Amino acid sequence: MEYKMRIEKGSIVLPLPTEDIVSNEENMWGIKLPTKYKALLIENNGGIPIEKSFVANNHSYAIDRFLCVLEDTEGNDLGEYDIDVTLTRIEERLTDNEDLVGVGLLPIAILFAGDYLCLDYRESKDTPKLCVWNHEESGELDPVVYFAASSFEDFIDSLE
Numbered sequence: 001m002e003y004k005m006r007i008e009k010g011s012i013v014l015p016l017p018t019e020d021i022v023s024n025e026e027n028m029w030g031i032k033l034p035t036k037y038k039a040l041l042i043e044n045n046g047g048i049p050i051e052k053s054f055v056a057n058n059h060s061y062a063i064d065r066f067l068c069v070l071e072d073t074e075g076n077d078l079g080e081y082d083i084d085v086t087l088t089r090i091e092e093r094l095t096d097n098e099d100l101v102g103v104g105l106l107p108i109a110i111l112f113a114g115d116y117l118c119l120d121y122r123e124s125k126d127t128p129k130l131c132v133w134n135h136e137e138s139g140e141l142d143p144v145v146y147f148a149a150s151s152f153e154d155f156i157d158s159l160e
Contacts, residue, residue: 005040005156006050013046013068013078025069025083029103031121034128034152037108041069046081051159056132057146062112063159083107086116093138094118105133105143117148117155130155
């Protein structure tokens with residue numbers, strides 16, 4: 001899969017997930033990942049992008065690292081960057097509907113200063129937008145997000 005993103009050498013979280021592992025996660029989350037994001041996971045799991053800056057809500061953000069998918073998080077030094085581990089830590093702050101099955105906001109990257117870049121499935125389970133989840137302004141069952149891009153492809157094109 002060809003996409004316009006360069007990843008810092010040595011930053012990929014191993015082992016790389018297989019298509020089956022990523023598909024199992026999609027089923028568990030109740031969503032379909034964008035094709036190019038899925039390719040990013042399978043080829044560059046949890047990597048640090050070289051072009052990492054973007055603007056949302058008239059504010060400049062920087063990606064620290066994309067989150068990863070791991071089968072064994074406890075046996076991996078970078079297990080804290082696993083998407084499921086991140087969801088467990090902050091999921092009460094990512095939804096305004098405690099009865100929601102699956103995810104409405106899926107964190108995919110940690111940003112400088114503790115915010116997250118998320119795929120936003122609240123309007124569509126098939127075509128997520130991208131948003132910045134603000135950790136300081138969000139409360140339990142009260143997520144505060146800022147629009148970042150209409151699609152994962154548009155987001156990748158906006159990185160500097």
